[in-house]
Amino acid sequence: METKSMELGKMDTSRRNEPTYLAWSIFNTFCCCLPLGVAAIIYSCRADNANNHGDAGKAQDSSRVAKNLNIASLVLGLIGLIMLIVLLVIQKM
Template sequence: MYTSRKNEPTYLAWSIFNTFCCCLPLGVAAIIYSCRISKAISLGDAGRAQESSRTAKNLNIASLVFGLIGLIMLIVMLVIQNSRM
């Protein structure tokens, strides 16, 4: 029975954004999984496309969270440093 969607979202643009702006290692992994989605769809492997799409989404979420945490830590450190002057 064919229950998977035919065109899974690739999240490629989000992956590229996360690579350059948030967390490089997780962003690169997300790009790799985003490319796997297109390949799986072209081969007709809906299950693998769905799994890769889910993985790319999770990697992008993790990358964004790590990037935001890093940004918040940087801002806090700058505020503390400037308050000592």
């Protein structure tokens, strides 16, 4: 009986939480590409909720989508910045 109560008192720490990329999503929302950044924040929150509920499959899927949206947002932001610099240089000529 004692072993059962000890087993019930143990917390399952073997579960691995998927990364949420929330900080990266917030950065991309303000600095790179607003629409993709907002979508990344939504998927980051979904990954966090799934992690909290122990739904590893949904957490992994949401984390992957958030990461891909963040990469796309960053790339589009950098392309936009490069285009802006090129336009400013051309305008000065």
